Amino acid sequence: DAGVIQSPRHEVTEMGQEVTLRCKPISGHDYLFWYRQTMMRGLELLIYFNNNVPIDDSGMPEDRFSAKMPNASFSTLKIQPSEPRDSAVYFCASSLRNNEKLFFGSGTQLSVL
């Protein structure tokens, strides 16, 4: 298996623009997670899905952030409009079952100018 696949690896955009991050979890994994990593706050959970259904989105910073999982093999995290403080590395992860180890993708480095 290729592991969790994220795209793009790097994204540079201007304040106010819409940003869409993409993730393909490991095939057969029932859980998908979006994390954000910054120097200030470390690794923070934004939202996670079970069988394509959002379970906990309490970590989503504000209404500018939204996440979808239209099917078992694809998820998106959208920021609209983006702001400089959104600059971070965004990781997607998946796990086979609940309460098991997460497998992380390589992340998307987002820079909002």
Next chain:
Amino acid sequence: GENVGLHLPTLSVQEGDNSIINCAYSNSASDYFIWYKQESGKGPQFIIDIRSNMDKRQGQRVTVLLNKTVKHLSLQIAATQPGDSAVYFCAENAGGTSYGKLTFGQGTILTVHP
């Protein structure tokens, strides 16, 4: 003063030494713990995990110890190699209504000198 970000604990060792990285957790309801390794520019990589019904688990060159009494977790790396240099994170699954999501510690920077 200005908050310039997290100040991660650091551990510096010589190649061949054993390393011990520590982690304190606060939630007594946590029942599952994981150690991750993150190299520069990469995502966190699973190292080893342990459930709360155990106090020790061994892998290849790594051992995790869990002390539930004092809510402490440690990762021991035997014969540390330069390739072990990375940031190491402990993570906990708090169970209950938080079941299914991991909370990560701030991380420890391990530097291995040849």
